[in-house]
Amino acid sequence: MPEARSSSQDLMRWKKKPPVRRTVSQICPPPRRPLTVADIRPGMENDRLGVVRDSMFQNPLIVKAELGKPRERSSSLPGIDFNYGLYIRGLDGGVPEAIGHWNVFKQQPTCPHELTRNYIVMNRGAVKAGLVTARENFNYHQLKDIRISDQDDRRLKREPPSLPPNMTFGIRARPSTPFFDLLQHRYQQLWVQEQKATQKAIKLEKKHKVTLGPLYETRSSQLRKYKPPVRLDALWHMPHFQKVGPHLDTFPTEADRQRAFKAHREECAVRQGTLRMGNYTHP
Template sequence: MSEAKSPRQDLMRWKKQPVRRTVSQICPPPRRPLTVADIQPGMENERLGVVRDSMFQNPLIVKAELGKPRERSYRLPGVNFNYGLYIRGLDGGVPEAIGHWNVFKQQPPCPHELTRNYIAMNREAVRACLVTAPENLLYRQLNDIRISDQDDRRVKKEPPSLPPDMTFGIRSRPSTPFFDLLQNRYQQLWVQEQKATQRAIKLEKKHKVGPHLDTFPTEADRQRAFKAHREECAVRQGTLRMGNYTHP
């Protein structure tokens, strides 16, 4: 006498089982490339002379057979294959979505590596009469002094206190005065600045510089020298600067 099946077993039998795909189905293996043994007489890739298997593995050399697409040495999956990452969802419907919540477990904190106390290690190395770089390196490897957590928190700079009404970012520039733009006010100001600059340059050029060196002790000596220069003026004239009396 056959045993009576429970309604739970019937439900499990008719319930749709989740589809599980293997790695080979998601990422199919590459297709085996052509070899010399696969080449038959009359094919497009038939060659004369020395033929190697590497000649049929280069996609730039391999020709497409007549009436067939060019092979790329890969096999495409079936029609029912979905490209991308396969995500297994929950099929419990609305009750499971409302009554279940995925909570990530908190990971234990990783141990914090303490900072090296170079000041203490250098001080102890000097007390041990170790002053060279190799000696200090060996001393630090043997006597590794670290700063405790409390000292490390004290050494680190605390963030500066900011006012509560501080605004971060760049200040917005003032609004453009359209009235000045319509009147060409900026052009007039530029022309005035250029005229003022040119006027200052002209005044500097016309400024007379006084004498920096006075070679005459008195004013009488100056006048006497000018008088002698005027008397000798006739002698220094002429073509050869030897006087006018040298002309024929």
């Protein structure tokens, strides 16, 4: 028996323990409240000598962090009865009221308004009573103040507009295209006929158009088109800028001059280039 108990205890010991479920407050603990004089114990980091006030523990420059604890915050938290989040005043009953009842807004009381005077009835009664002057009518209106009821006033002011019974609201739909006209190419035939009629009308207009004969030039038309010639005088040049003939002629005859110019033109390609050795294109 003792051996059986020890074996069962070993099995239970080696079994994997179930994970411990932690609450939200354990996972995300609420922020710590600021320290007070009553929370200070001997040996703590914030233990001080002399006069100690609660306001001293709300100064982040004075408060020291306790060993193994998060740093204290100087801001004070609201009381226990404070609710975080948005408070909706229309649903005070919570979930049961939201499920079992409709949130219906109460109709606001309408402010009393003054009824419109019925001058037709009052004037008719004044005439029947023999009252004609303005003063008598005013006194009669003050004595017998007849008003139009709400129902009659509403009926007179808000009469529905008179609309025809067969009136269609909105945009009128386009008539449907006949399908047989599409199969028979009716629209193409109509277009061809319209083009032929247009061409025929243009031809008739050209036919009935009066053709004028050739126009002859008259003296007045020629004078109208005539432009007198403008004499372009040579520009005036200063005497010392005029071209002066050569004072020295090195060629004995004109033939020698032309031969020299011809030789110069033939040797022009050889005397060009960077080194004056000619420009040649090699393959």
